[in-house]
Amino acid sequence: MKRKQRMNRLGTGLFTFISIFYVLPVVVVLFNSFKKKSYINLEPFKLPNETTFTGLDNYATAINQYDFLKAVGWTVFITVGSVIVILLCTSMCAWFITRVRTRVTRAIYILCVFSMVVPFQMVMFTLSLVTDRLGLGTPWGLIIIYLGFGAGLAVFMFCGFVKSIPIEIEEAAMIDGCSPIRTFFSVVLPIMKPTYISVGILETMWIWNDFLLPYLTLDIKKYKTISIVIQYMKGSYGRVDMGAIMAALIMAVIPVVIFYLSCQKHIIKGVAAGAVKG
Amino acid sequence: MEKAIKRYFPIFLLPTLIAFTIGFIVPFIMGIWLSFCEFTTVTDATFVGLSNYIKAFQDPIFLHSFWYTALFAVVSLVVINVIAFAIALALTQKLRGTNIFRTVFFMPNLIGGIVLGYIWQLIFNGLLAPMATALNLNEWYGFWGLIILVAWQQIGYMMIIYIAGLQSIPGDVMEAAAIDGASGPQRLFKVTIPMMMPSITICTFLSVVNGFKLFDQNLSLTAGEPSKMSEMLALNIYNTFYGRTGWEGVGQAKAVVFFILVVAIGLIQLKATRSKEVQQ
Known part of the structure; x- marks a missing residue:
């Protein structure tokens, strides 16, 4: 028994050590974000001192020169808008195609599953042509694109859950005089709450971090997301301002960490659920 | 109804x-x-048969990126899954602080590919600078850099799936094995791993497909430097579309090849591991 205790203590020590190493890259970026830009590449692993410390200047540059906060705003708008639209539309669609069994609905289901394995590169060029032609290169248009491209996973996961709901509950509601819409919103939707959370989290993680889809479809001169701004800062336009990039990286990581720590339980459950279904 | x-x-x-x-x-x-047409915009598309596909396979950079990506997918698959499995095993042993470790290991997964790439670019260049070299000077620095990056990013994700799998193994099976006198390694290889095959199927599938599809991290960490030698398939397709005028058709042909490849590898991989799953 004593041996086991000692092993456990050793394990905790080892994992504490690994955990510190695990967060170290972000910490390095954090203290570099307080250094003058010319010192960042010279001595990236040294803490800022009197000569290299520059306070919040880098953050000010990122916000003022590169409109970073505007990018955060658009990213929030696109992510929240898309996730709400995806959850609402695909859950309704999934309920419909599970309850109404025709050749058409089965075909839609198969197409959705198929779309999950298609890599984005397959459709990226033609998708950007289509969005251009339809004038969907705005954050509002992007929500429709995300609904279309993200429908596969969402419909698949919702269908998996709808199949497990006993149909008798819905039949009872309909016999009592509920219309299908009322049945869906007051009977089916509350039962599916856990699936809404899982799908919502998976789609949020994807859309928040997505780079290529908004980069190719958005009108970049007017609208940028966080990933696009960071790539743009690093791009070949003029001199690269390492200080502003460090600040931007930290500002990109902070909301994610807050989101993660505040709904960690749901995120981990969502990931496990999504994996089992995938 | x-x-x-x-x-x-x-x-x-x-x-x-x-x-x-x-x-x-x-x-x-x-x-x-x-993919069967030559075009710069859709309106001037003319049918050219298979010539785009032939051009794609004659492109030496495409072929290089093909092998580079395949090697990357295999190495990242092994690295990620072995480490994630080991961590999952350790963290289900009632260690003190397990929850904090899980939280820490999972976190990088939520950070976007572009951001991850630039974080690690700083770290790697800082480490390489004393040796008077840099990430964009050698394709193998880029390769191992990307491996470390995706391992850092994905180990936590796979760990969560493995932990869920480990917790669903019924305790009496392990007890029975222990009573029958199975040693630690025997229990691991004869009981735990066969019982874990569904989770292993999912994780290996995800990591191999992720490896093939990798784009953001590749773009931000190395951008294909030196001279497109660390360019992976997805980035190569992107550069064919937007870097060479007149090659849009070839880019689309490459994309179709890429799509077929990803689907085929996914199916083969699923079949290979599914056949090893045991009925519970």
Whole structure:
């Protein structure tokens, strides 16, 4: 028994050590974000001192020169808008195609599953042509694109859950005089709450971090997301301002960490659920 | 009941269906068609048969990126899954602080690929600088840099799936094995791993497909430097589309090859590991 205790203590020590190493890259970026830009590449692993410390200047540059906060705003708008639209539309669609069994609905289901394995590169060029032609290169248009491209996973996961709901509950509601819409919103939707959370989290993680889809479809001169701004800062336009990039990286990581720590339980459950279904 | 619901299809089905058509079906079909055409915009597309595919396979950079990506997918698959499995095993042993460790290991997964790439670029260049070299000077620095990056990013994700799998193994099976006198390694290889095959199937599938599809991290960490030698398939396709005028058709042909490859590898991998799953 004593041996086991000692092993456990050793394990905790080892994992504490690994955990510190695990967060170290972000910490390095954090203290570099307080250094003058010319010192960042010279001595990236040294803490800022009197000569290299520059306070919040880098953050000010990122916000003022590169409109970073505007990018955060658009990213929030696109992510929240898309996730709400995806959850609402695909859950309704999934309920419909599970309850109404025709050749058409089965075909839609198969197409959705198929779309999950298609890599984005397959459709990226033609998708950007289509969005251009339809004038969907705005954050509002992007929500429709995300609904279309993200429908596969969402419909698949919702269908998996709808199949497990006993149909008798819905039949009872309909016999009592509920219309299908009322049945869906007051009977089916509350039962599916856990699936809404899982799908919502998976789609949020994807859309928040997505780079290529908004980069190719958005009108970049007017609208940028966080990933696009960071790539743009690093791009070949003029001199690269390492200080502003460090600040931007930290500002990109902070909301994610807050989101993660505040709904960690749901995120981990969502990931496990999504994996089992995938 | 079916009939009653059916009448409501414009409300339930139509929004998703329209968006799905715009966002997936139309681009997909157009993509297949355009891979047989030469074009710069869709209106001037002319049918050229298989010549795009022939050009794609004659492109030495494409072939290089093909092998580079395949090697990357295999190495990242092994590294990620072995480490994630080991961590999952350790963290289900009632260690003190398990929850904190899980939280820490999972966190990088939520950070976007572009951001990850630039974080690690700083670290790697800082480590390489004393040796008077840099990440963009050697394709193998880029390769191992990407391996470390995706391991850092994905180990936590796979760990969560493995932990869920480990917790679903019924305790009496392990107890029975222990009573029958199975040693630690025997229990691991004869009981735990066979019982874990469903989780292993999912994780290996995800990591191999992720490896092939990797784009953001590749773009931000090395951008294909030195001279496209660390360019992976997805980035190569992107550069063919937007870096060379007149090559859009070839880019689309490469994309079709890429799509078939990803689907084929996914299916082969699923079949290979599914056949090893045991009935519980």
